Amino acid sequence: MEIQKLIHKRIFEGPFTLYDTKGEQYDIELFRSEYKKLRAYISQQVTPRGAVGIKLSKNPRFLMTILACMDAGVPYVPMRENYPQNRIDQIQAETNFSLLLDEEKFLEIIQNNYQDQLLIKHSPEDTLYTICTSGSTGKPKAVIAPRRAITDFWNWCDKYFAEINSEDRILQVADFTFDISLIDVGLFLHKGSCLHFSNFTGNIFTLALEIEQKEITFLNTVVNNFNMLLEDSVYSRANLSSLKTVVMGGARFTTGLYNKCVEHFSQVNVHNLYGVTEVPVYSHAKKMSFKSSDLDNHNISVGTPLGSTTAIVVSDGTKLGFNQKGELLLGGGQLMKGYANDPQKTAEVLVNFENNLYYKTGDIAYQTENGEFYIVGRLDDTIKYRGYRINLLDIDSYIQNLPYVENAVSFAIPNELTQNTTICYIQLKQEKEIKSIKKDMANILLDYQIPEKIFLVDSFPLNDNGKICKKTLKSYHLEGK
Secondary structure, three states: OOHHHHHHHHHHHOOOOEEOOOOOEOOHHHHHHHHHHHHHHHHHHOOOOOOEEEEEOOOHHHHHHHHHHHHHOOOEEEEEOOOOHHHHHHHHHHHOOOEEEEHHHHHHHHOOOOOOOOOOOOOOOOEEEEEEEOOOOOOOEEEEEEHHHHHHHHHHHHHHOOOOOOOOEEEEOOOOOOOOHHHHHHHHHHHOOEEEEOOOOOOHHHHHHHHHHOOOOEEEEEHHHHHHHOOHHHHOOOOOOOOOEEEEEOOOOOHHHHHHHHHHOOOOEEEEEEOOOOOOOOOEEEEOOOOHHHEEOOEEOOEEEOOOOEEEEEEOOEEOOOOOOEEEEEEOOOOOOEEOOOHHHHHHHEEEEOOEEEEEEEEEEEEOOOOOEEEEEEHHHEEEEOOEEEEHHHHHHHHOOOOOEEEEEEEEEEEOOOEEEEEEEEEEOOOOOHHHHHHHHOOOOOHHHOOOEEEEOOOOOEOOOOOEOHHHHHHHHHOOO
């Protein structure tokens, strides 16, 4: 269903239930009244060639604003409420948004009586939103998503999550600056499920308590949060029995996490999703069977392409066959339009292959005969060490198979002697000496794959989206922390 029709059907034709972060229910008629004023104001003040910068806390008002923008055909740029001014200035320079809608502006709008104008029809190629991600140079990468991308994805969600209905209770954990948040929004619109906004900001016990108290049945969040939820010290004190469906993404689904799911989530619908911001929101999905078909060696399947997404594996300009590793390219209806104000970068990553446009993910993958894909590393995680080519993410996977390892993150620091110094930070489930860990590594890794330096940590630094931040870890190491 087209986005505008979908929004109208849910907001104006059927019942819906929203709870803010304090657990208070948002009045339906109040939501509708404020929505109309907001939509009218946005339509009058911003053209489809402009954009609205949204700087609100994660609550029903943020949801109301993005839906009003989608309805009015005005692109939006999501930001966090606590973004510093220099970050806002950077984003505005990249996206050229003409209206900044913060809490003060929101209250000003809904206190007036703006009248709706006739809403125009939208083209699938019209820009829906621009999300800014952190670029390697410190300059934000502004990913422009067309309406067709989210229409495609939401229609897929509606069919794929067939078991979800109006009786389900969804916890909105992800911030709207993170496109995986649109899974929850899509199911709210399509299914009429109750949507609770989460207070979770990093304390895993807060998340566990919300799941228990609000009897959440559907949880969509990043892999790291599930890793923490299923730690013995948390799981033994939490009641997660209400969960029926969980969606994991945003990072690699490790065998350690898989084993936890086998132990604790065997009666839950567990889905492993893979994607990149440039192909919103996810491109692959795999429902875990908890059978051998989920794994290939030590890799967890990310399943098959979803919706109209196409995926191929290439190397040196040649499409590879089954079980051959190369770079994963993604095409189809969910493909981004490009990076705002950066045609050079857009041309580097959007390439023509066999007369079709694809996005170069930079991920190393392979496809098996049954059509399923496996992600085994990143091109920029492949380094030279003493003349050998090794992939750091592949090394992490083997280390994480050690029964006492909770998580492992490897990186490299260039040097002149061996080309790179390999370093690994490890989080343990139980006490273990580094000397003993290295001995065990020798049984599963080649000698040149064993990290030169190993450090033990209680936890890993996370970025704003809840992923382990390798850049921060590397800076800690260089600073001697």
